[in-house]
Amino acid sequence: MKLRLALIAGVLLAIGTTPPAHAADTTPPTRPSGLTSCPPPGVQSGVVGICWQPSTDYGGSVAGYDIYLLTSTGFVKTSSPTSSPAVVSGLVRGRAYTFYLVARDLSGNVSGPSPFITLTATTGMVPSPTPSPTGDTEPPSRPQNVRDLCVFDFPGTAFCWDRSTDNVAVTGYDVYREAASGWIKVGSTGALSTFFVETGMVTGQSYTYTVVAKDAAGNVSAPATPASILARPGLPTPTPTPTPTPSPTPTAGDCEVSYNDVAWTTGMSAWLAIKNTGTATFAGWTLEFDFPHAGQRLTSSHSATFSQSGQHVTAVNFPWNAQIQPGASVMLGFNGAHTGQNPKPTAFTVNGLTCTIKA
Numbered sequence: 511m512k513l514r515l516a517l518i519a520g521v522l523l524a525i526g527t528t529p530p531a532h533a534a535d536t537t538p539p540t541r542p543s544g545l546t547s548c549p550p551p552g553v554q555s556g557v558v559g560i561c562w563q564p565s566t567d568y569g570g571s572v573a574g575y576d577i578y579l580l581t582s583t584g585f586v587k588t589s590s591p592t593s594s595p596a597v598v599s600g601l602v603r604g605r606a607y608t609f610y611l612v613a614r615d616l617s618g619n620v621s622g623p624s625p626f627i628t629l630t631a632t633t634g635m636v637p638s639p640t641p642s643p644t645g646d647t648e649p650p651s652r653p654q655n656v657r658d659l660c661v662f663d664f665p666g667t668a669f670c671w672d673r674s675t676d677n678v679a680v681t682g683y684d685v686y687r688e689a690a691s692g693w694i695k696v697g698s699t700g701a702l703s704t705f706f707v708e709t710g711m712v713t714g715q716s717y718t719y720t721v722v723a724k725d726a727a728g729n730v731s732a733p734a735t736p737a738s739i740l741a742r743p744g745l746p747t748p749t750p751t752p753t754p755t756p757s758p759t760p761t762a763g764d765c766e767v768s769y770n771d772v773a774w775t776t777g778m779s780a781w782l783a784i785k786n787t788g789t790a791t792f793a794g795w796t797l798e799f800d801f802p803h804a805g806q807r808l809t810s811s812h813s814a815t816f817s818q819s820g821q822h823v824t825a826v827n828f829p830w831n832a833q834i835q836p837g838a839s840v841m842l843g844f845n846g847a848h849t850g851q852n853p854k855p856t857a858f859t860v861n862g863l864t865c866t867i868k869a
Contacts, residue, residue, distance in 0.1 A: 535569030535617035538691070542575060542611040542624040548595040550632060556603045558629040561595040565613035565621055573616045578623075580608040582728040584684070584695045601631040605647060608732050612691055620691035626720075628732045649731050650676040650723035653683065656737040660779050660845065663813045665744035666709040667717050670845055672777050673704050673809075674723035674731055681726050688718040688736065704777075705810050705845060711741035764788025765865035767797070767858040778806075778846045782825075784860055785839040785868075792834040792861065797825040797842075799858045805849030813842035823855075 548559035565572050574592045578585040588598050588609075601607055608628045613621040654672040661668035674680050685706045686693040696708055696719075711717060716738045723731040766787050771780035786792055797814070801807075801821040808818045814825040831840045858865045 535615065536619065537568040538619040539565040539567040539572050539613035539615050539621040541565065541622045542613055545609075545611070545624055545627040547627075547629050550597045556601040556631050557597050557599040558601065558607060558609075558631055559595055559597050560609060560611075560627065560629070562611060562624065564594060567613075567615040567619075569619075570616055573614045576612050576614065576620075578610050578612075578692060580722065580730055580733065582724055582730055585610070585686075585693055602647070603631045606630050606649065606732070608730075610693065622690065623688060623692050626733050646678050646725065646727035647729065648677045649729040650674040650680045650725055652732040653721040653723050653734040655774060655777075656719065656721055656734045658737070658739050661705050661707060661812050662742070662841075662843075663744055664707040664709070665713070665742070666707055666711045667719070667739040667741045668705065668707040669719060669737065669739045670705040670779065670810075671721050671734060672774065673847065676723070676725045676729075678725055678727070680723050682724055684722045684724060684730075686720050686722065686733070688720075693720070702809055713741050713743050716740050764790065765792075765858075765860040765863055766868050767860070767865045768868035769854055769858075771852070771854065773848065773852045776847055776849065777809075778848055778852050779843065780846065781841065781843040783839045783841050783868075784834060784865075786834040786836050787866070789836050791836065792832075794832045795827050795834060795840075795860050797858060797860055799823055799855040801855060802853040803848065803851045805851060807847055809845050809847055811842070811844035813840070816844050 542562045542565050544563035546561050548561040550557045550559040560577065565575075574590055575596070576587050577589050577591065577596060577598060579588045579598065589596060598609070606628050608626055610626050611624040651674045653674050656669060656671045658669050660670035674683075680701050682701050683699045683704070684695055685697045685699070687696045687708070697706060699706055706721075718736050718738050720733040720736045722733050764787055766785040768783045768785075769780065771778055782797070784795060784797060801823060804821060806821070808816055808823065811825070813831065814827060816823065816825045825842060827840070834840055858867065
């Protein structure tokens with residue numbers, strides 16, 4: 511057979527024709543699935559065993575898998591087994607660790623990441639490792655409720671989540687986006703910031719994100735349930751208008767405020783609109799109101815500079831939305847926290863003028 515093929519190739523070359531080339535394999539394997547805990551072989555300490563359903567590959571055989579471990583600095587590759595099951599060692603026994611897998615084929619194509627799996631390193635019979643220098647080995651709670659439609663004025667993807675808790679203190683959050691062949695860290699926030707914006711994304715395209723909480727000792731939570739977030743153009747930045755001809759000064763009743771909110775266990779998001787119902791232009795505006803309950807507080811905001819003193823809240827315009835023409839409105843909002851009670855404010859003022867409240 512080999513001799514026959516060689517003769518055919520020789521004839522083609524002799525007449526100036528080369529055999530057709532096969533198309534390159536560019537199709538990645540399917541994602542690994544069905545991740546479960548497998549008892550590691552023998553008596554070992556500080557290990558986890560992972561089993562999974564094998565991937566398949568359109569272009570041929572799956573060459574192997576890469577296992578990634580979540581650390582305080584991001585996901586790192588720990589091993590590259592050729593098949594299920596696999597054992598990851600060098601862990602602190604009794605502690606929980608989060609992993610995901612990708613599959614590779616013989617052409618170097620890499621699959622999308624598997625679902626996350628969080629496993630506890632086995633106890634075994636080997637003496638335990640040296641305790642943490644800080645004494646804190648407890649990770650923060652898993653962030654919950656990653657959600658779209660909570661921040662509107664930024665171009666790109668923007669989303670929020672519920673705050674995590676920790677036995678000492680949460681120091682911040684790391685945000686990961688799913689790429690074609692794994693999860694990449696795209697940013698971090700402080701402990702009080704429970705929203706994230708990524709610019710430069712394709713408007714109209716959805717991207718998948720997860721969030722991980724961390725503490726000062728380097729402990730990391732399990733990742734939040736991944737959520738699909740749509741990239742949006744953001745609110746337009748109006749071209750500044752010329753200084754208007756002097757007009758009558760706005761008076762009480764020349765403004766209307768609408769207040770809509772949604773609340774969950776200990777958090778809330780609120781959307782407000784200020785409408786100029788008079789005949790004079792607001793050249794700039796300051797909105798003020800009081801939270802009815804002492805446990806209500808701001809955590810982040812958009813489309814205005816918000817501040818809080820006790821239960822009193824003040825929101826001041828940005829340069830691009832300072833003017834409110836007669837009959838026009840501006841939108842603004844904030845995210846906040848509460849202690850189980852979240853009544854709506856009952857009175858609003860703009861530039862010291864009492865506004866009507868739109869039901």
